[in-house]
Amino acid sequence: MTDIAPPLIGSPNLRPFTHSLPMALLRAREATMRWFRPHLAAHGLTEQRWRVLRALTSADGPLDVGQVAERTFLLAPSLSRILTDLKGLGLVHRVADTVDRRRTLLSLTDDGRRLVTRVAPESESIYGRIEERFGAERLDSLLADLRELEDALAEIDGGGR
Amino acid sequence: MTDIAPPLIGSPNLRPFTHSLPMALLRAREATMRWFRPHLAAHGLTEQRWRVLRALTSADGPLDVGQVAERTFLLAPSLSRILTDLKGLGLVHRVADTVDRRRTLLSLTDDGRRLVTRVAPESESIYGRIEERFGAERLDSLLADLRELEDALAEIDGGGR
DNA sequence: CCCATATGTATAACATGTGAATCAATGGTG
DNA sequence: CACCATTGATTCACATGTTATACATATGGG
Numbered sequence: 001m002t003d004i005a006p007p008l009i010g011s012p013n014l015r016p017f018t019h020s021l022p023m024a025l026l027r028a029r030e031a032t033m034r035w036f037r038p039h040l041a042a043h044g045l046t047e048q049r050w051r052v053l054r055a056l057t058s059a060d061g062p063l064d065v066g067q068v069a070e071r072t073f074l075l076a077p078s079l080s081r082i083l084t085d086l087k088g089l090g091l092v093h094r095v096a097d098t099v100d101r102r103r104t105l106l107s108l109t110d111d112g113r114r115l116v117t118r119v120a121p122e123s124e125s126i127y128g129r130i131e132e133r134f135g136a137e138r139l140d141s142l143l144a145d146l147r148e149l150e151d152a153l154a155e156i157d158g159g160g161r
Numbered sequence: 162m163t164d165i166a167p168p169l170i171g172s173p174n175l176r177p178f179t180h181s182l183p184m185a186l187l188r189a190r191e192a193t194m195r196w197f198r199p200h201l202a203a204h205g206l207t208e209q210r211w212r213v214l215r216a217l218t219s220a221d222g223p224l225d226v227g228q229v230a231e232r233t234f235l236l237a238p239s240l241s242r243i244l245t246d247l248k249g250l251g252l253v254h255r256v257a258d259t260v261d262r263r264r265t266l267l268s269l270t271d272d273g274r275r276l277v278t279r280v281a282p283e284s285e286s287i288y289g290r291i292e293e294r295f296g297a298e299r300l301d302s303l304l305a306d307l308r309e310l311e312d313a314l315a316e317i318d319g320g321g322r
Numbered sequence: 323c324c325c326a327t328a329t330g331t332a333t334a335a336c337a338t339g340t341g342a343a344t345c346a347a348t349g350g351t352g
Numbered sequence: 353c354a355c356c357a358t359t360g361a362t363t364c365a366c367a368t369g370t371t372a373t374a375c376a377t378a379t380g381g382g
Contacts, residue, residue: 016219019304021291022193022208026234028307029186031314036183037340046340046367047183058177065331073187078368080332085367102330102377130182133313142310143180145303146189152295153192198370207370209338226361239338241362246337263347263360 035126043119044089048074048082050119053108056092057116062105064097091115196287204280205250209235209243211280214269217253218277223266225258252276 033047040050051072056063063071069079083106086092091112097103108116131139194208201211212233217224224232230240244267247253252273258264269277292300 020288021300021304022190022197023212023234024304024307025186025190025193028310029183029190030234031311032183032186035314041341048368051184066329073184073191075369075371076331077333077370081368100330100378104331127181130314134310138306139182142303142306143182143185145299145306146185149189149295149303150192153196153291202371207337227359236339236341237361238340238363242338261348261360265361 032130035130036123039122039126040119043115045115045119048072048078049086050123052079052082052086053091053112053116056106056108056112062093062107064103064105066103068106086112193291196291197284200283200287201280204276206276206280209233209239210247211284213240213243213247214252214273214277217267217269217273223254223268225264225266227264229267247273 037047040047045053051074052068055068055071059067065076065079065083068074069076072079074082083092083094083104087094090109093105093107093109095105097105134142198208201208206214212235213229216229216232220228226237226240226244229235230237233240235243244253244255244265248255251270254266254268254270256266258266295303
């Protein structure tokens, strides 16, 4: 609408920065995380550690590393390190599966559960404030769009089918 | 649709993962970047290095580090390291401002400009494919929503004004 | 039972994210 | 001019992202 793309003398024809999807997603995410980070940091948590604790909280029983990776959207190397830290902090158990000994089973310790109980309410409250600022229905609609974008871009083949 | 949020026996009342805004933004961004990374990597570029090159390309003249940081949305420490790399690759100039000697002025070398010229077309083409998959108007609308989200969350004060 | 292969995690190596500290240069102010 | 708070950039320290590789255990033929 308002972007009239000046003729850019002598430079390749590149779309303006802030109008590019990756940058827009990055900026939106950063604007969001800025609200959560101080609260999490106050409890000695990073965003990623919190994701792991949440995944284990919402699970019925123990999860293996692969399941947690999938649910937290963390790559295996990052997750491996984070689990070492969380175990060091006494927040998670990390025991080998007795059936398939390649698997490591993960669950919260009592301390882990207590921490989640302390952190969760304020975390939800922050989310509520965000919802309030942007509008609840708009947020739902945005989430739906994001999911559809993700689905639309899921299979990479670029048209060669 | 199919997720009916079970009553979560005995666990804190936490919104399901994939319904949280930070995760949704993260997943959408990753789904997007998956399309660009192979192309950039084929030219020895990371996403962040490419952002710096683009910023310098679209500028009228030299930029100082602060300006590039703002436009690329990179934090100063990351940018500092990336500039060292880009200078090492002979893609950017990095000279002290003669007027205010705290400032470092950045500009593309001829090699840098040539590289941008080689990379840009395919990059635009990928963006075009993404636009095609998701729909151009929908993408515009999504970008507008993301920007408004960013604006809505810009000032952190939680309502205490 | 032995092997080749597949699978689940973990490590290595390098680049970036993030917050804090450092350091040089600048611009008032007395 | 000397002082000092401010600013621009870098560096430090630690956590994570990203890709490639290693390692152990499983699994399915011969």
